[in-house]
Amino acid sequence: MRLANLRGRLVVVAGAMAVDVAEASEGRFSADPQAVFAEWDAFRAWSASLDWSASLALARGKPFAVEELGPPVPRPPQVFAIGINYAAHASEAGYPPESAPVTFTKFPGCLAGPVCEVELPSGTVDWEVEMVVAVSRDTVRVRREDAWDHVAGITLGQDLSERTSQLAGAKPQFSLAKSFPNFGPTGPWLVTPDEFDDPSDLAISCALSGETVQSARTSAMIYDVPELLVRLSRVCRLFPGDLVFTGTPSGVGNARSPKRFIRPGEELVSELEGVGRLTQRFVAATADG
Template identity: 60%
Template structure:
């Protein structure tokens, strides 16, 4: 199942690539707000699966314009971001694997959707393609074996980072340097785990103007998705609609020789197998 934010309204995406308005199709059972599904994710998922069957009645399916897709989860209560979570990225960055996932936050005002145009601030802006997890059912102390049952779906994300401010002080400023407007593009939609070819092993990549910059697989994470959920929820209470940026593989700009950063006019295309393609433009 694919769930999207089309012009600020919650929609289901059909196999034919068309949109079904959830509020209309459910007769008002679920509201039009893209966050409405998280109030009762299991109930919503059950209804949506039935609605997407070929013989199910309801609202007509409308053409889906990718340029009109906003962030699938536009107002999460919490955003968790994980650093150096791929072995090859830890190696290129010069960080030994830690005994705990390196965790920071990205502020929700930095979220944007597919085909967004991001204004580059002063400094050196880097790319970091990531698989982003949306929590469907919250909890504290979630067991690793139960973790996938708490996931609503996954989407493609970019953890854009302004490296000068991030590394200027004695201690790095991860959260601020990664939260300029538009620095957390996500999309194009949320895909439920059952619709993925292999939820634990997905190809992940990004390219600038067609040139591949990162290319890996999510199975190379140091802490996989169940482990991240277990580790995070051992400390905090995860809430429905929370997002987890799960880390980036090798190939970022500031570890290249010479360093390479994003420039105005460039197009960044990020991909995750089974999810789709997220396009971000820079001005």
């Protein structure tokens, strides 16, 4: 199943059509895309009773454009972000491959839908394509073998990063530097894990102005999704609807020689196998920005 946020309403994407969940459930489930996580098990049981095939889409669905979609998880209680989770990226960033995962947050105000315009606050904005998972239920000290049962779905994200402010000061300022407006585009929808042959092994990539700058498989993660949930839930209680950005592969601009950052007028296209595509267009900061 593919869940999306269409103009602020929860929909199931069936083919090229969107079925409004509140209408299809006759009000049993809210139109609010965030509210579904509080009733995830009930929602999954209800959705399993329906045929989300073309016949249902034709009867109840409406066509839509991807530009109309917002972030599939619009107001997560918590957003966890993982750094240094691919060995090649650890190497290019100067970390030993056995490093514990760097954990920070992207503040929820930076989240955006799959197609958006991003204002560049400086000339040192970098790209970081990532697989993102949404938590399905309260999670405390989850066992590894149970971890995927605590995942509502998989989506695609960009952890856009302003490197000057990130590296300013005595210690890096990860969270603020990664939370400018629209610095967390996600989408285009949330795909439940049962849609994948192997949700731990997906092709992921991004291209800047037509040049592929990152390309890997998520199976190359040092710490896979179950291990991340185990480690996070040992310390923090995870809530339904939380997001976890799982880390980026090698190829970021800050690690290149010479360094390469995003310029006004450029377009960044990110892709995750079985999920879809993000498209961000970048503009210069306004005079009062």
